[in-house]
Amino acid sequence: MNLLFLNPAGSSGGAERALLDVMASLAEARPGWRLKLIAAADGALVEEARAMGVGAAVIKFPRAVSQLGDAAAGGPAGDHSNPLAVAGRVAAAAPAIVGYARALRRAIVDCAPDVIHTNGFKMHVLGAWAAPRTTPLVWHLHDYVRARPMMSRLLKAHARRTAAIVANSHSVAGDARRLFGGRATVFAVHNAIDLERFSPAGPALDLDRLAGVPPLGEGGVRVGLIATLARWKGHRTFLRALAALPADSPVRGYVIGGALYETAGSQHALSDLRGYAGALGLNNRIGFTGFVADAPAAIRALDVVVHASTAPEPFGLAIAEAMACGKAVIASAAGGAVELFADGVEALGHPPGDAAELARTIARLAADRDLRARLGAAAAIAARRRFTRERLANELIPIYEGAAGETRARPAI
Numbered sequence: 001m002n003l004l005f006l007n008p009a010g011s012s013g014g015a016e017r018a019l020l021d022v023m024a025s026l027a028e029a030r031p032g033w034r035l036k037l038i039a040a041a042d043g044a045l046v047e048e049a050r051a052m053g054v055g056a057a058v059i060k061f062p063r064a065v066s067q068l069g070d071a072a073a074g075g076p077a078g079d080h081s082n083p084l085a086v087a088g089r090v091a092a093a094a095p096a097i098v099g100y101a102r103a104l105r106r107a108i109v110d111c112a113p114d115v116i117h118t119n120g121f122k123m124h125v126l127g128a129w130a131a132p133r134t135t136p137l138v139w140h141l142h143d144y145v146r147a148r149p150m151m152s153r154l155l156k157a158h159a160r161r162t163a164a165i166v167a168n169s170h171s172v173a174g175d176a177r178r179l180f181g182g183r184a185t186v187f188a189v190h191n192a193i194d195l196e197r198f199s200p201a202g203p204a205l206d207l208d209r210l211a212g213v214p215p216l217g218e219g220g221v222r223v224g225l226i227a228t229l230a231r232w233k234g235h236r237t238f239l240r241a242l243a244a245l246p247a248d249s250p251v252r253g254y255v256i257g258g259a260l261y262e263t264a265g266s267q268h269a270l271s272d273l274r275g276y277a278g279a280l281g282l283n284n285r286i287g288f289t290g291f292v293a294d295a296p297a298a299i300r301a302l303d304v305v306v307h308a309s310t311a312p313e314p315f316g317l318a319i320a321e322a323m324a325c326g327k328a329v330i331a332s333a334a335g336g337a338v339e340l341f342a343d344g345v346e347a348l349g350h351p352p353g354d355a356a357e358l359a360r361t362i363a364r365l366a367a368d369r370d371l372r373a374r375l376g377a378a379a380a381i382a383a384r385r386r387f388t389r390e391r392l393a394n395e396l397i398p399i400y401e402g403a404a405g406e407t408r409a410r411p412a413i
């Protein structure tokens, strides 16, 4: 099998980390398969793919294309840019899009894949335009399609072109089925994570030094949110929850992560979050580390990992990773995230966006070391059962094989 992956970003966000695990799990389970990656930007994804022996090429998105997105136009990131402005940017980018699709088509023809796996909205569409009609397409959905006003229309228009659609949770699969109806076959496949890297034992970072704050004294409890700065990841909810803790609370909060994607309007700036924390009077109770490459070492340095997404989380790699490191996790109980843990046993859920409830849960865990230990131990076991690369490969291989063997004529677009 000759499998070509197309990814719209080069850096390592959630969808890219998930893709690396897809490639790693296939390389392990099917060493005879040829895996290739084309990414639209340089970065950690490309480097790590190469390091695992996947042939990776970069065909850069022109700037006009990399900045396009409707995530902030009534999508999960809120209503910061107006849909008309987005439409205007799409129109202005049209020549660049056509040029890009042509370059992509040449690369696809050169590679002659049996199946193309696309890993992000822009590549789902570009893949459908650029791939020869006889090449089966598998879309891997990492986000809710119906939350994106323009993308949902575009994807619906091209859904019949897919041989299969993979969604990262049952929740995302359900959303896709409601949109695509009979146009496509959707499979829910949970992500895997690298359980060797994300394990309870191993080095831990000095978060205080990274954040430039004084060392936390004996008895202090470290509670961190690890996420990109996408607006819906709930940084403000987390900061408000920290501000609602009693003055004598032993908790210090950490915001771990930096800005990642180039899509206009969809992210906080770290400086805004610092300003917000300052206005809440949090200065002594919070540290901002910026982007951290060694996520497991950051997680190990925490006592409690908070996931605070204000919109339903499609999957929530950060939750799975923290569980695998044996941490007590507090997660927003909505979307695909609730499929990852037994609430109250393997992690504690809280209603998305509810800072008061989040504060109560943080305070409860901060005061109860045994509860933290119990949750962490149960989480580590659950993660080792649920998020293995072996399980991922076993679920994906029949999907690719089915796609490659598919003979039905593909409609023209």
Ligand code: GLC
Pocket: 013, 014, 015, 018, 142, 143, 168, 191, 313, 314, 315, 316, 317, 318
């Ligand atoms: C996207 C989703 C996130 C998921 C990741 C990997 O980033 O928003 O929930 O964990 O993809 O599938």
